[in-house]
Amino acid sequence: MLLQWFASLMLVVLSFGSTSLWAAVGPLDSETAARLANQSTWHKLLVYEADGDGWKSAIHSPEFFLSPVGDHDALAELNATVIAMQQPASTDADQHAQCRFRGRFVWLRQQGLLADVAEQPCPAFQAFSSGDSVQSVSLVLATGYLGNPASFYGHTLLKLNSPVRDNRTILLDQTVNYGAIIPDNEDPVSYVIKGVAGLYDAGFTHIQYYYHDHSYGETQLRDQWEYELELTRPEVELVVAHAWEVLGRKYDYYFFTRNCAYRMTEVVEVVDGVHIIPDRTFMIPQTYLQQSQQQERNGKPLIRGRYYHPSRQSRLYQRFAALSDAGEDAVVAAVAAGNTLDFRTLPGYQALDDSEHHKVVDALLDYYQFRELDERDDAQQQVRAKSPAYTATLRERYVLPPAPSQPIVAPDHAPEQGRMPGLVRSGWARDAEGKGVLSLLVRPAYYDALDADVGHVRDGKLVMGELGVYAYRDRLQLDHFDALAIESVNSSTTGLPGDRGNAWRVQFGWHRLDRSCDQCVVPRLSAQFGLARPFVGRQLMLGGFAGGGAQDSRQGYGYSFVEGTLFANWHREQFDWRLEVNDYYQINSALDHEFETRLQGRYRVGLNQELRWQLLNQRGSTMEVGYGVYW
Amino acid sequence: MAMKAIFKAAAAAGVLFASMGAHAANPYSECGIGAAIFPDTHWAAATSNVIWDAGSTAITSATASPETCSGAPVAAAMFINSSYDSLAEETARGEGEHLSAMLDIVGCSSIEQPAAAARIRSEMADAVTADGYADQTRLEKSSAYYDMMQRSVSASCAAAGV
Numbered sequence: 001m002l003l004q005w006f007a008s009l010m011l012v013v014l015s016f017g018s019t020s021l022w023a024a025v026g027p028l029d030s031e032t033a034a035r036l037a038n039q040s041t042w043h044k045l046l047v048y049e050a051d052g053d054g055w056k057s058a059i060h061s062p063e064f065f066l067s068p069v070g071d072h073d074a075l076a077e078l079n080a081t082v083i084a085m086q087q088p089a090s091t092d093a094d095q096h097a098q099c100r101f102r103g104r105f106v107w108l109r110q111q112g113l114l115a116d117v118a119e120q121p122c123p124a125f126q127a128f129s130s131g132d133s134v135q136s137v138s139l140v141l142a143t144g145y146l147g148n149p150a151s152f153y154g155h156t157l158l159k160l161n162s163p164v165r166d167n168r169t170i171l172l173d174q175t176v177n178y179g180a181i182i183p184d185n186e187d188p189v190s191y192v193i194k195g196v197a198g199l200y201d202a203g204f205t206h207i208q209y210y211y212h213d214h215s216y217g218e219t220q221l222r223d224q225w226e227y228e229l230e231l232t233r234p235e236v237e238l239v240v241a242h243a244w245e246v247l248g249r250k251y252d253y254y255f256f257t258r259n260c261a262y263r264m265t266e267v268v269e270v271v272d273g274v275h276i277i278p279d280r281t282f283m284i285p286q287t288y289l290q291q292s293q294q295q296e297r298n299g300k301p302l303i304r305g306r307y308y309h310p311s312r313q314s315r316l317y318q319r320f321a322a323l324s325d326a327g328e329d330a331v332v333a334a335v336a337a338g339n340t341l342d343f344r345t346l347p348g349y350q351a352l353d354d355s356e357h358h359k360v361v362d363a364l365l366d367y368y369q370f371r372e373l374d375e376r377d378d379a380q381q382q383v384r385a386k387s388p389a390y391t392a393t394l395r396e397r398y399v400l401p402p403a404p405s406q407p408i409v410a411p412d413h414a415p416e417q418g419r420m421p422g423l424v425r426s427g428w429a430r431d432a433e434g435k436g437v438l439s440l441l442v443r444p445a446y447y448d449a450l451d452a453d454v455g456h457v458r459d460g461k462l463v464m465g466e467l468g469v470y471a472y473r474d475r476l477q478l479d480h481f482d483a484l485a486i487e488s489v490n491s492s493t494t495g496l497p498g499d500r501g502n503a504w505r506v507q508f509g510w511h512r513l514d515r516s517c518d519q520c521v522v523p524r525l526s527a528q529f530g531l532a533r534p535f536v537g538r539q540l541m542l543g544g545f546a547g548g549g550a551q552d553s554r555q556g557y558g559y560s561f562v563e564g565t566l567f568a569n570w571h572r573e574q575f576d577w578r579l580e581v582n583d584y585y586q587i588n589s590a591l592d593h594e595f596e597t598r599l600q601g602r603y604r605v606g607l608n609q610e611l612r613w614q615l616l617n618q619r620g621s622t623m624e625v626g627y628g629v630y631w
Numbered sequence: 632m633a634m635k636a637i638f639k640a641a642a643a644a645g646v647l648f649a650s651m652g653a654h655a656a657n658p659y660s661e662c663g664i665g666a667a668i669f670p671d672t673h674w675a676a677a678t679s680n681v682i683w684d685a686g687s688t689a690i691t692s693a694t695a696s697p698e699t700c701s702g703a704p705v706a707a708a709m710f711i712n713s714s715y716d717s718l719a720e721e722t723a724r725g726e727g728e729h730l731s732a733m734l735d736i737v738g739c740s741s742i743e744q745p746a747a748a749a750r751i752r753s754e755m756a757d758a759v760t761a762d763g764y765a766d767q768t769r770l771e772k773s774s775a776y777y778d779m780m781q782r783s784v785s786a787s788c789a790a791a792g793v
Contacts, residue, residue, distance in 0.1 A: 169735060170728070171714075172732050172735060172736065210714060210732065214713055214717075218717070369716060385765060385767060386716075386765065388765050391759065391765040394719060394720065394723065395759050397724065398723045398755060398759055398760070399756075400723075402723070402725025402749075404724055404725070404726055405724055
């Protein structure tokens, strides 16, 4: 009891950083303490961020610090930590400092300290780390998902890999996840505002990989790319231990900057010499992969291995594409039969051999899962029965001899091989009055239908903060500002029911109502739903939208409008084209229908360069040619 | 020599029988596990100890033995419920990552897994063709699959933990 009281007293005293007293009584001399406290790894373990002339931890959970000033005083927290690490075992083994602050303990030992201190058993950490058997760590990118604003740019996990790497065991690997803590029934407006402004708490959680694999791959239909990192065993040990000690601690969540990708890479950066957080204002997951790809460790690439985990939708598309004509006919006939599906009488099916039977049935299983999962959330799937058609297909798989499914091949290009996310473009334009002007466009993120790249939604659009300006000799003229513009186009690869290309788009920003009017740039919000369908092996996408919106009124334009759109996207080698025709009907306005025709072309000069041109006809014609660089 | 072999076989059968008797419980029905164990990934619950904690919470009110409601049985039950569709499809194919992962959870060695998988497939072939299968919820199917897995593993895997 007396010993505990004395230890507590010392903890308090030393927390205030009296180095002379520390030198007299502590296990570290003042020089060593100061040296360690100033090391970047120690700051990373405390999740310190620059704060004026000093430091402040991004974690605001008081229990993360052993010193009362530990959230900003690295030396005080170091002293308190070393003392706490030497305390005798408590009744709850998991509450010992060695267990709660496992990353600090591992690092201090790697610095040659605490060698004589008895190591505590830490059963919870042992369970988390599978008995310290994690062999490597991976960053897992779930590709972008336009169904949830928080996942537009993709989501990142940290996976702790078991000793034997094969498909048999990766599902049971531990994963660490980071996300905002969102109250139930949060309204969308608050969701966006709080997410951007840092008004949500956030934290790390952990769960076995199979849970995420199901959630992303089966429910949200998102491909996952896993990147195994080239780290030594002690480095892996440090990352795992640090991931453990930040679990459950509270951070502030910022959608654009301090997001899942940032925090997850931050955990990996606790390893000295790993720098994968890009030097950018916005943290987009693809960029840390691009940076990781360029890094080496001990003469080897930082990315040791890349693995593709296809979604159910991707599996369906590959398996459907691999069918013979007769097999495809059988699938179409099966889908047409609906819930009366009977394989014994299915036209064309019995004539196929067993190999093709397997392919047809596997494609159908993926198809029904794709359709039915797309229609229900996971909670509903718990209690809802599967469709009779799916069940009939599953039965047929049991009737057939057992055989593996067709292997899925990874796409030719992976996300880290894509272009940079930001774009700046300048060029020459001719305005509606025939004047030549300098045009300038800046787009921090991310892509449009012409430059959608690997890791993006093909033929889709996700634009945030795009600013277009015309520079005359004597003035600047705002052309447009897209605060947010999203276009989601289902590619409808199979053409089967349920995969017929539903599309939607929303746009909010400042729009130029009349190309011949400089004062007609007004705030506008619009939303449309539509359909799209690919042709010529997905080189051509045809589609249309219908919807409406609200805007400020100018020059006789109404405060609201309805619009119809037809579009065609054409992609071939280095060239991309888009033709879009809009028909606007202004409500409560003297203006009636108004057509706008826009033809855009793009030539991919290099991975991060483009040449783009546009012809626009609406109350006069404008044209524009520009050279763009991605950053 | 022949007597020795018979004795060994009898002893092995006895161990298997005892093993089956000792682990015949089904966590779905005896541990209070229901659909509520997979409601969402609420961050605090997930942080405390992932979904296993949620399972344990459900288990506290159960009357079954602790062995039934902890460790591999519950882990396997939860894995099956989370991955049922993939498991059912892979079982039909005779192999797959989910099938192997489940057998890993219950301690079935990689050498023994093909035999266990074949037994599960045989039982599943009957189950999916039975009347009423299509109307079952995922939880009901998962519970039935667990029973099949348990029987198959007990018969095929020497060190299985269910």
